[in-house]
Amino acid sequence: MDHSEERWPKDIRDCANAIWSCDTIDKATTFIQPMPSQSAPIALPNYVAGELRLPSSPSTTYIDSFEPKTGRLLYSLPCTQPNDVEEAIQHARSAFRTWSKTSRSERSRHLRRVSDLLQEHRELFAVWESIDQGKTLERARIEVDRAISNFSYFSTYILHEQTAARMADGVALTYEHRSPAGVFALISPWNMPLYLLTWKIAPCIAFGCTAVAKPSEITSMSAYLLGILLQKAGLPPGVVNIVLGDGATTGAALVASPLIEGVSFTGGTATGIAIRRATAHQIRKHLSLELGGKNPTLIFADAMADASTRKHAIRTAASAAFENQGEICLCGSRIYVERSVYEPFVDAFTLYVRDKYSVGKGSMGAVASLQHYNKIRGYLQLAVEENATFRLGAVPPMLRENSNQGYWIEPTILTDVAPASALQKDEIFGPVVTITPFDTEEEAIRLANASEYGLAAVLLTTDGARMRRVGEQIEAGLVWVNCWLVRELGTPFGGMKNSGTGREGGEYSRDVFTVVRTLHLPA
Structure with a gap:
């Protein structure tokens, strides 16, 4: 690991080293087998301002996460309290001032670097995704490949996107100008943890926004690993922050914050309804809700x-x-x-x-x-x-x-x-x-x-x-x-x-993460 990781507390850093080295099923299984069945020696930290850190709030409680294939306790994670959520949002807000003005070519370079590192560590992410979510290793590999594609696709999309210009009866030239919307809450589900988290993070930062992401408390391992990877990739601190916790405490605080300009959520319809209710008075907020299906x-x-x-x-x-x-x-x-x-x-x-x-x-x-x-x-x-x-x-x-x-x-x-x-x-x-x-x-x-x-x-x-x-x-x-x-x-x-509102993908993701203004220039 590089020298900047010396900022991490030793126990967090040692745990990160150990987990990051488990890039095969055999290594990962050997690592988790000695764990006592009634305690979790692994406590996953948040990723805030470019650092792995446990929340500072003394009222923080911890949630146990179990390995689906065995039912054994796998790790614990903090239920991040509102004050720690707000701190992460403040870091994202501070980073937005610079990141939103970063050139598209520079943002593209960062996304390509993340994509390349994910490709390099493909098996590591697939192994832990399979262990943490219960899916087969083959299925996990497919989803890691799609996560790689998410960063790769948006790294090139922003270099070639188009805008519209029109002449208004010879009186004025009008054109559409887009700018990043701000800080987004990105909330992803437990069924395809890495793939759906990166489906939100990649376009968010590609279009110049910053993020506070919250994965499901059931499957937080790949988000934790992604935080380590983003730090290795040299993404500027605060551009992406990852807070762990449940929906009722951590997610609710994140969605309701007046400093959040938009919410991209994938999950159940009941939660989507709760998000709309919680933000109804915040008309400006961009909402993209991908909900249930039958x-x-x-x-x-x-x-x-x-x-x-x-x-x-x-x-x-x-x-x-x-x-x-x-x-x-x-x-x-x-x-x-x-x-x-x-x-x-x-x-x-x-x-x-x-x-x-x-x-x-x-x-x-x-x-x-x-x-x-x-x-x-x-x-x-x-x-x-x-x-x-x-x-x-x-x-x-x-x-x-x-x-x-x-x-x-x-x-x-x-x-x-x-x-x-x-x-x-x-x-x-x-x-x-x-x-x-x-x-x-x-x-x-x-x-x-x-x-x-x-x-x-x-x-x-x-x-x-x-x-x-x-x-x-x-x-x-x-x-x-x-x-x-x-x-x-x-x-x-x-x-x-009831399967949601809004669309994402290509120019539809651009609509989610940008605001548009029309300029009228005299002819």
Whole structure:
């Protein structure tokens, strides 16, 4: 580590050295195995003003975080109190004065450096992301690659962005001028911790803003490692600050601060509503809220017409349902199948999922927390009470805290689920799907749109006209036809209805993180 890290307290620095050296599963497992089951010798610090530091408030409490695959205590993290949150905001505000005036080429250089360092330490981040969140190592690697792309993409975007100029009846030349909006609160969820955190940080600093970021208290390890990496990359102190803690204390203080000019949040709809209420009197605040989803997958008979299309349809629907244990807001958890191919699809789909996604075969991880495990378990108990048919899976056993058992749930396929059931309506956010038949295209569209959410959808068909006709009627911000989770970072990302407000990606991220004024110059 470089000399500037001598500012860190020795125990924090030693811990950072030890964790940073664990760049394989074997090394990381060896490091965490000796930990006593009832105590956490690792206490993750915040990253504020370019330094790793524990909060100074004497009222700071600590939150325990557990390893999903074993149920063992992994580390603790501070529940950062409002006064320490405000200190981080002040550092971001001070850094904004300089960073907002930094040239685009200089900002681009910093982002490229972060991207390069992430690439260099790709396996380190993937290893700890897999351990901390419960996902497979293969899935973690994919998400680290996307985090690398986030910094790489915005490092070049800002060098080539365009603005608009118009002549007003020969009287004046008008042009749009954009400037950084200010200090942003960036709040990311636990399901894709590094990827979604960097999806916010990269455009925020690329467009000249500074940030105070708060990851989920369930998965804070990759944010901690990112703080170390940002320090290594030489990002000026205060441009990005990372405070750890829960939503009720740390997140609420961050969002409500009058010094915060905008909030980019990814998480549950209930929290999004709370953010809007907390900031309703602060009209100026930029809000970008990417919230829940209960996404449909529509499968038409032509998608099952021959062996090739049938294989593709089953593989795509299964991937959309069970990747990352179904813990992706874009997962297709409501599958609707044209009745003429319904039973053949259900049989083939069940066989494929049993072979590909069963726990223990390397393609399914553990769900992220005991709380979430119990939530999913509650829905599966409801399925039993409502006499749904379990084509695959069952109600998992009851687990209690400190049981040292991992949070493993087998992929579950349910049929014979009533349209009004909570299983069809609520965002379960786990490895659970329902499959329902439909008879007509109009019914398929109606069923797909029968949700308070409108984030994403998958449409499987070989009919080119139907692709456009149905795709344009589905009430979702993202519609994938014969594919899933394909992303081009310039396209708008966000949902309709209760799935959020605002869009991010390319010029849409620019709208979030900048303010625009129109200048009129006499002709």
